[in-house]
Every structure is written in structure tokens, then in C-alpha cells.
Amino acid sequence: MDEDALRELAEERLQALAGPEARLREDQWAAIRALVLERRRALVVQRTGWGKSAVYFVATALLRELGEGPTVIVSPLLALMRNQVAAAAGAEVHAATINSGNPEEWEDIEERVAAGEVDVLLVSPERLNNPDFRDTVLPELTQSAGLLVVDEAHCISDWGHDFRPDYRRLRTLLTELPEGVPVLATTATANDRVVADVSDQLGVGGEFTDPQETLVLRGTLDRESLRLGVIELPTAQARMGWLAANLDQLAGSGIIYTLTVAAADEVSSYLRERGHEVASYTGRTDPAEREQAESDLLNNRVKALVATSALGMGFDKPDLGFVVHLGAPSSPIAYYQQIGRAGRGVRRAEVLLLPGREDRDIWAYFASMAFPPESIVRAVLDALQQNGKLSTAALEPHVELGRSRLEMVLKVLDVDGAVRRVKGGWEPTGEPWHYDAERYQRIEAERRAEQQAMIDYIGTGSCRMEFLRRQLDDPHAEPCGRCDNCTGEGRSAEVDQEAVQQAQERLQxxxxxxxxxxxxxxxxxxxxxxxxxxxxxxxxxxxxxxxxxxxxxxxxxxxxxxxxxxxxxxxxxxxxxxxxxxxxxxxxxxxxxxxxxxxxxxxxxxxxxxxxxxxxxxxxxxxxxxxxxxxxxxxxxxxxxxxxxxxxxxxxxxxxxxxxxxxxxxxxxxxxxxxxxxxxxxxxxxxxxxxxxxxxxxxxxxxxxx
The missing domain is CATH 3.40.50 (Rossmann fold)
Structure with a gap:
């Protein structure tokens, strides 16, 4: 198939996915061309809503037309997977997902993949090291794959705002891909440091490929629909009272982000008491309830979801009218990622930040959950070396780590080759392991710098969108002309005292x-x-x-x-x-x-x-x-x-x-x-x-x- 015919077919598949008026952007076509015609590796760093998913769904359709195997997409969140499965159907691409939310379907899906009935298989990064999946399904899938996609690729990076140790296993997976299998990595939230680190982790432009054979597509991160603003209020009850009094004035439906699960539950309960149709969405929400909440928001049955970062990457509602933060995230990059949920398919969407004096305490708490000191990590290794295979629960008596931090340490040690996950637990490999104290210190320093940058964002008198774009090293950053600082206009910080009193009563x-x-x-x-x-x-x-x-x-x-x-x-x-x-x-x-x-x-x-x-x-x-x-x-x-x-x-x-x-x-x-x-x-x-x-x-x- 020549290039002209391929592009024509690509345009047809895009229109099936996005509507009859849709046309491929030049960078979208450049990525598709590199993947399908040249079988290259590509790193696409483009703003939220730009159409990164269209690249891999259209490329999948074309590769399947050419007789290639299924696309494997490594995707981090259940909400993102559900959106992608639905989107794939629009491009006449048959997609399925294997994740923690559908274990009863795994066997059937694996059989359908083997029979060639699945065009796209979405897997969570955690599945890559599940012993059964890793040892029985993954090898065959790797050999038959037509395309590997790493979505939200900033998760690979220690410097990214949502680092996940499981993602780093992709480096091993890349070494096992047959020659000529194209690879696509995508993200919207990567500064220069993250781009360099992701490239190294994936081998994009690194030791596994010739840098001259790698395509990097990086575009402007401006979002013309977003209207950014900050409203500083003195107390938690003032912030909640302001939100209750102003929520109905915000156009359409949206997301209200909080920093903790407790806050999400508390705010959603208060807003419901004030007559607003809202639902809570956190990592502790039952999976079935989370799916229902996503559906209710997508279909405008609720005014807003009050959510933690569990509702984040990839959740796609084109007409999402607003994003409000009650409390500031600890990183401008994380903030940009979350506000990117708004305004994809509407001309105007409001983005409002209501910071709180307790934010820094919460940042400090989450920072305390970082990678532990060497002595504690060595205790994990020593326990495994002395006892052989142990489950995570059986390891706990030997180490001074809570369950979640212990699991993180084990994942990092696994990625580094010091331990191996097996059925029933973990076992040592006997390979030497080095505690990279200098790297962890650099990461901690970077986190502190990000927190200061978030404080600077709140207090800046210059363009807010330009500030965020510069944090992401966008070379095209310039004043947006739309935010509260650019226009000199913003929502009033005045709060109805009755609403404040009701919030006070609820909080107390x-x-x-x-x-x-x-x-x-x-x-x-x-x-x-x-x-x-x-x-x-x-x-x-x-x-x-x-x-x-x-x-x-x-x-x-x-x-x-x-x-x-x-x-x-x-x-x-x-x-x-x-x-x-x-x-x-x-x-x-x-x-x-x-x-x-x-x-x-x-x-x-x-x-x-x-x-x-x-x-x-x-x-x-x-x-x-x-x-x-x-x-x-x-x-x-x-x-x-x-x-x-x-x-x-x-x-x-x-x-x-x-x-x-x-x-x-x-x-x-x-x-x-x-x-x-x-x-x-x-x-x-x-x-x-x-x-x-x-x-x-x-x-x-x-x-x-x-």
C-alpha cells in the first residue's frame, strides 16, 4: 500500500472514530506514518485533548489491515481503560482489557487474543509482572504484537508526577520485542527532564535503538478553551461555602478535586446536603460505584464528581465544563494534567484553584511515604535471603514498613533485578543491588522545588497558563490572554455568610x-x-x-x-x-x-x-x-x-x-x-x-x- 492510499485510509478511520469533520493533524499523520510505514519508535508529547489516542487506534487499524498482530497498550487507570475500549469501537477496532477490575474475564480475553479476535489489548502495568501473565501470556503476546503503546509514559520517570515502579518493567519488555515492531509512547505532562528520562527508560533514542531512527513529536501545550483563576479564601469553611454558593453558576458538569479521600467524602456529603447532585470518587470507592460515577458524569446525571487523583489521566469527557481544586496539588505538572480534563470539546471551560493553609501539611505527609532509607530496604533483602520465598504479608514481621510502602520497595527491587515475583510471593535473585542515594536525594530536591513552584503559581501576577507551560518546558509559552491575571477579571472571592455557616456546621x-x-x-x-x-x-x-x-x-x-x-x-x-x-x-x-x-x-x-x-x-x-x-x-x-x-x-x-x-x-x-x-x-x-x-x-x- 503506497503512502497516499495509506493516508486516505487513515483519514477514513479517524472519521469513524471522531466524526465526519475530523482531519488528521500533520503531527498525527507523522506519527502514524512512522509507526505503520517505517516501523519506527515514536515519543509523542502533546497537550491533553490533542488526539494521542487517535494515533494509536488509527495505526492499529492500518497495521491490522496489513496483517499484523494486535496492539498492546499499557495503560495506568481503570477509568482510562474503559474510555479507550469505548473509543476503539468507534474506529471499528475490537479492544479488550485485562486489569484488576475484571478477573472473571481474563481467561476468555486471553483465548480471544490467541484466536485473533482482539485488535487492541489494554493491560495495566501491574499485570506485566503477574507470574501467570508474565510467564504464560506475555511471551506469546510479545512475539505476536503488531504495535506496543505506552500510554501516560511519564509514569516511567522518577521525575514524573505519577511515577509507578511497575512501568519500568517496560524496558525489559522492549528488549524482547521482535525486530521491526513499532513502539509509541505518549504523554501530555512531561518537561525536558521527564522526556529525557522516559526516552532512556523506553530505549527511545537510547541503547536499544539508533537515535536517528526515533521520532519525537512535541507540540505546544496551550489549551485555548481554559480560563484559569485562583481564589484565595481564609478557611476551609469559606472555600466550601463559596463552592456551594457558586457551583450552579459553573457551566455544564465538571470535577472538584481534593487532596485526600477524607476531604472528598466530606465535601461531597456537604454539597449533597446543600442540594447539589454530586458523587465521591476515590481510590477507596468500590469499583462498581466508580464505574457508575464515571457514567453519571459522562451523561450529565451529576453536576460534578468530587474526586482525588484517582480520577485523572485519560478520563475523556469532551464537554467537561469546569475543574475546581479545593487544595493545591504539590506539583504544577500534576495540576496541568488534572485541569486538562476540562474543555476538550467546548469553547470555554473554567479552571479554579482554591488553595488551603493545610495543603503543605498534606504534601509533607505524602512526601513521608517516599522511598525509604537504605537500612530498611536492606532489611527486606536480608529477610528474603534468609527465608527464601515469602509473601508480602509474611515479610511484614521482618521489616519496619507498612503494606503499601513494602509493596513499592518490592516492585523497585524487582525492576532492579534484586528480587523476583513468583507465585505465592517474592524470592531473592542473588544479584547485587546498589542503593542509589544520590538519585533519591535529587528526586526529593526536585519535589521540594515543585512544591515551591506551586506556591509561586498561586501568588503569580503574570499569566497562569504561561507559568504552567514554562514548568513543562514548552518553548512556545506566551501569555494566554484568558486567565484572571491576563484579563484582570476573575470570580469574586466574596462568600455568602449563610453558606459559610452551613459549611462550618458540617465541618464541625x-x-x-x-x-x-x-x-x-x-x-x-x-x-x-x-x-x-x-x-x-x-x-x-x-x-x-x-x-x-x-x-x-x-x-x-x-x-x-x-x-x-x-x-x-x-x-x-x-x-x-x-x-x-x-x-x-x-x-x-x-x-x-x-x-x-x-x-x-x-x-x-x-x-x-x-x-x-x-x-x-x-x-x-x-x-x-x-x-x-x-x-x-x-x-x-x-x-x-x-x-x-x-x-x-x-x-x-x-x-x-x-x-x-x-x-x-x-x-x-x-x-x-x-x-x-x-x-x-x-x-x-x-x-x-x-x-x-x-x-x-x-x-x-x-x-x-x-
Whole structure:
């Protein structure tokens, strides 16, 4: 097929995908031509909505016409996959996806791929190292693939705003592709550093290909439909009140981004109370509910989704009319990526940022989840070398890492060749491994620079779109003439005081459930604690309550202030005490408590003791005593569940006088503490109280971390 005929066919496929008026951009055709005619590798860095997906769907259709195998697209998010499967159908391309949300379909899809019935297979990066998929499906797929697409390729880069260790396995996959299989990498959010790093990771212009054979297409990142603005308001209730009063004035439907899951749930609940049709969308939302929420937004059945970054890359609603951020992301690049959801198919879309004073605390918390120190990573390797294959759960007792950070470390070690994922867990490879401290320090410094740039964006008096484009090293960056700074016009920061008051009432409405622990962590015998399986029913605590979460935008600020490291131990502040009283008054317990017990605290004994005393007094309940702290045990460390249980196991004891008072009770006792993290402190102390005679234990804390 000659080039003219190929382009004509490409235009036909594009029109089937995007409508009869659609025409290929010159860079789109350049990429398709390189992939289909020349079988080259291409890196496409173009703004959101430019049409990157059209490139790989049209290229797939043409390659299939020429008898080539299916396209494999590595794609990071379920929402993105669902959009892409639907879009592919418009181009008469049969697409299927294998991801964590459809395990019941995997076998059927793999059979259809083998039978040639699937033109495009979308896989999550995590699937690339699933033992079954990696060892049985991937080798055959690699040999038969007609095109490999790496979507949202900035995820490969340590410097990208959404680095994912699983993506780095693509480098290995590229070495196994047969010669002549074209590769396309796409992203909208990559500055010069990220482009260089992605190129190296993928071998695009690197050691696997001749740089002269690589096509890099990088265009302007301006978005002519977007109207950027910043509204600075003094408090969380002012921001929520402003949003409730102004949401209906924003055209169409849109997305309201928050920085935490707690904030998303809190804001969506408040807006629904104010009569707005909104839904919450976070990483904790049930998969079926997430899919329904996406559908409701796409079909304008809701005014907005209140979402975390879980609703991000690739979600495609052409008529999305606005994006509002309640709280600033920690990076201008991440911010550009999220606002890119708006205005793809409309002439005007509003983009508003309402920053909060708690933003930096939240940035600092997420930064604390970064790659851990070398000593901790070495402990992971040592545990595997000493024990052989271990599951992630069985590894936890050996290392001071929570589950999510441990999984991240294992993925990085896997990519680096030091461990290998196998059925049932992980095993060491015996290969030497180097902790690249210099690289991690550079990444940390870059993150701090990005946070400062976000602060500078908020305060800039110059063009906001130009600012973001310069952060992405767009050589064409210039004033947009549309943002609040360019026009001198923006939405008023005035807030209806009734709306502020209602927001205040909602934010000051205390009360969070504390779910009890019901299963012991795996591998406790390795730490000298002989427990396993379920906690005995007669030793379990009941569902408890906390005033609020440390990540709440309401009580969170106040709780963080009182419970911060280094904050003075003090008697319970009046506002927190009154909030505790409200939570207890609203607690719909099966049986009213008959006494109060304080948990012996190392860091805030005055706070916990005064809380217990005042609650006992106002509730006209006896203060039964205090669970004592064993002075001969080391302080507990905030690590994973196994480590926490081992640290707590011998830390508490029930004094004889308290035990004597418990033995004759005919109802539950309230167990008072300052905050709950993993839930094991209350569970271990509550177990001792149950064993000493308490019929039931109701844990109560000022704060919870989850």
C-alpha cells in the first residue's frame, strides 16, 4: 500500500472514530506514518485533548489491515481503560482489557487474543509482572504484537508526577520485542527532564535503538478553551461555602478535586446536603460505584464528581465544563494534567484553584511515604535471603514498613533485578543491588522545588497558563490572554455568610467510626508472639469512635495542631472535649457504657487522663482506672501491623485494682486514647480488658489517621 492510499485510509478511520469533520493533524499523520510505514519508535508529547489516542487506534487499524498482530497498550487507570475500549469501537477496532477490575474475564480475553479476535489489548502495568501473565501470556503476546503503546509514559520517570515502579518493567519488555515492531509512547505532562528520562527508560533514542531512527513529536501545550483563576479564601469553611454558593453558576458538569479521600467524602456529603447532585470518587470507592460515577458524569446525571487523583489521566469527557481544586496539588505538572480534563470539546471551560493553609501539611505527609532509607530496604533483602520465598504479608514481621510502602520497595527491587515475583510471593535473585542515594536525594530536591513552584503559581501576577507551560518546558509559552491575571477579571472571592455557616456546621460535625481488628497479622511467630488467624470473639473490641481524621479539612487542622510531634502535653482543650461529648451523645450503642478506662500514654498522659476524667464526670460514669504501660518495654514504632502488634504485646498490663473493678461489670467500658493509627493499640489493650472481665470494650479517640 503506497503512502497516499495509506493516508486516505487513515483519514477514513479517524472519521469513524471522531466524526465526519475530523482531519488528521500533520503531527498525527507523522506519527502514524512512522509507526505503520517505517516501523519506527515514536515519543509523542502533546497537550491533553490533542488526539494521542487517535494515533494509536488509527495505526492499529492500518497495521491490522496489513496483517499484523494486535496492539498492546499499557495503560495506568481503570477509568482510562474503559474510555479507550469505548473509543476503539468507534474506529471499528475490537479492544479488550485485562486489569484488576475484571478477573472473571481474563481467561476468555486471553483465548480471544490467541484466536485473533482482539485488535487492541489494554493491560495495566501491574499485570506485566503477574507470574501467570508474565510467564504464560506475555511471551506469546510479545512475539505476536503488531504495535506496543505506552500510554501516560511519564509514569516511567522518577521525575514524573505519577511515577509507578511497575512501568519500568517496560524496558525489559522492549528488549524482547521482535525486530521491526513499532513502539509509541505518549504523554501530555512531561518537561525536558521527564522526556529525557522516559526516552532512556523506553530505549527511545537510547541503547536499544539508533537515535536517528526515533521520532519525537512535541507540540505546544496551550489549551485555548481554559480560563484559569485562583481564589484565595481564609478557611476551609469559606472555600466550601463559596463552592456551594457558586457551583450552579459553573457551566455544564465538571470535577472538584481534593487532596485526600477524607476531604472528598466530606465535601461531597456537604454539597449533597446543600442540594447539589454530586458523587465521591476515590481510590477507596468500590469499583462498581466508580464505574457508575464515571457514567453519571459522562451523561450529565451529576453536576460534578468530587474526586482525588484517582480520577485523572485519560478520563475523556469532551464537554467537561469546569475543574475546581479545593487544595493545591504539590506539583504544577500534576495540576496541568488534572485541569486538562476540562474543555476538550467546548469553547470555554473554567479552571479554579482554591488553595488551603493545610495543603503543605498534606504534601509533607505524602512526601513521608517516599522511598525509604537504605537500612530498611536492606532489611527486606536480608529477610528474603534468609527465608527464601515469602509473601508480602509474611515479610511484614521482618521489616519496619507498612503494606503499601513494602509493596513499592518490592516492585523497585524487582525492576532492579534484586528480587523476583513468583507465585505465592517474592524470592531473592542473588544479584547485587546498589542503593542509589544520590538519585533519591535529587528526586526529593526536585519535589521540594515543585512544591515551591506551586506556591509561586498561586501568588503569580503574570499569566497562569504561561507559568504552567514554562514548568513543562514548552518553548512556545506566551501569555494566554484568558486567565484572571491576563484579563484582570476573575470570580469574586466574596462568600455568602449563610453558606459559610452551613459549611462550618458540617465541618464541625464530629464523629468517625473506628473499625475493630479481627485478624492477627501473618507470621507473628517469627517475632515471638504466638497468635494467628482470627481474634477470639471473647477478646475482640467493638466498633469505636473518633472525633475526626487527621486528614479532615474540618477537625483535621485542629487535631494536627494538638497531636503534632513536639506539641506540649496538655489537658484536653475545651473545643475537642465538647466535640467528644457530641460524638458520644450521637453514638447509637447497643448498651450504654457503665464505666471509663484511660489508656496509659507515653507521650500525652495528661491529655488522655483529662479526657477520661471529664467524660466520666459529664456522663456520670465511674472512672475505673488506667491500663498501665510497662516501663521495661521499648516505645512502639509506627510500622506495619505485625511490627506494631509485637511492639505492643508486652507494653500494657491491667493493674489488679482495675481488674477487680472490671470483673463485676454488667456492661461495656469506654477505652479512652488520644489517637488511633493501625487500630492495634486499642485492640491489644482492649483484649487485656476483656480477659480481665470487661463484658465489652468501646474504644474512643480524639483522632484517627484513616
Amino acid at each position: 460535625r464530629p464523629g468517625v467510626e473506628l473499625a475493630p481488628r479481627k485478624m492477627w497479622p501473618s507470621g507473628m511467630s517469627a517475632l515471638g508472639v504466638e497468635v494467628s488467624g482470627k481474634l477470639a470473639a471473647e477478646e475482640q473490641i467493638a466498633t469505636g469512635r473518633a472525633v475526626g481524621r487527621l486528614t479532615d479539612i474540618g477537625w483535621g487542622n485542629r487535631l494536627r495542631e494538638v497531636l503534632a510531634t513536639g506539641a506540649p502535653d496538655q489537658e484536653v482543650p475545651e473545643d475537642l472535649f465538647q466535640a467528644a461529648v457530641k460524638v458520644l451523645a450521637a453514638w447509637d450503642w447497643e448498651q450504654r457504657p457503665v464505666g471509663v478506662v484511660a489508656l496509659g500514654a507515653r507521650t500525652r498522659p495528661k491529655l488522655v487522663r483529662s479526657l477520661a476524667e471529664r467524660i466520666a464526670s459529664i456522663g456520670r460514669l465511674p472512672l475505673l482506672g488506667e491500663v498501665a504501660t510497662n516501663p521495661n518495654t521499648a516505645p512502639q514504632h509506627a510500622t506495619n501491623s505485625a511490627q506494631r502488634v509485637a511492639a505492643l504485646w508486652r507494653q500494657f498490663k491491667v493493674p489488679e485494682d482495675l481488674a477487680s473493678r472490671l470483673s463485676g461489670l454488667d456492661g461495656p467500658v469506654l477505652l479512652m486514647d488520644d489517637y488511633a493509627d493501625t487500630g492495634w493499640t486499642a485492640s491489644i489493650a482492649g483484649r487485656l480488658l476483656r480477659r480481665a472481665g470487661a463484658p465489652a470494650v468501646l474504644p474512643f479517640t480524639l483522632a484517627t489517621t484513616s
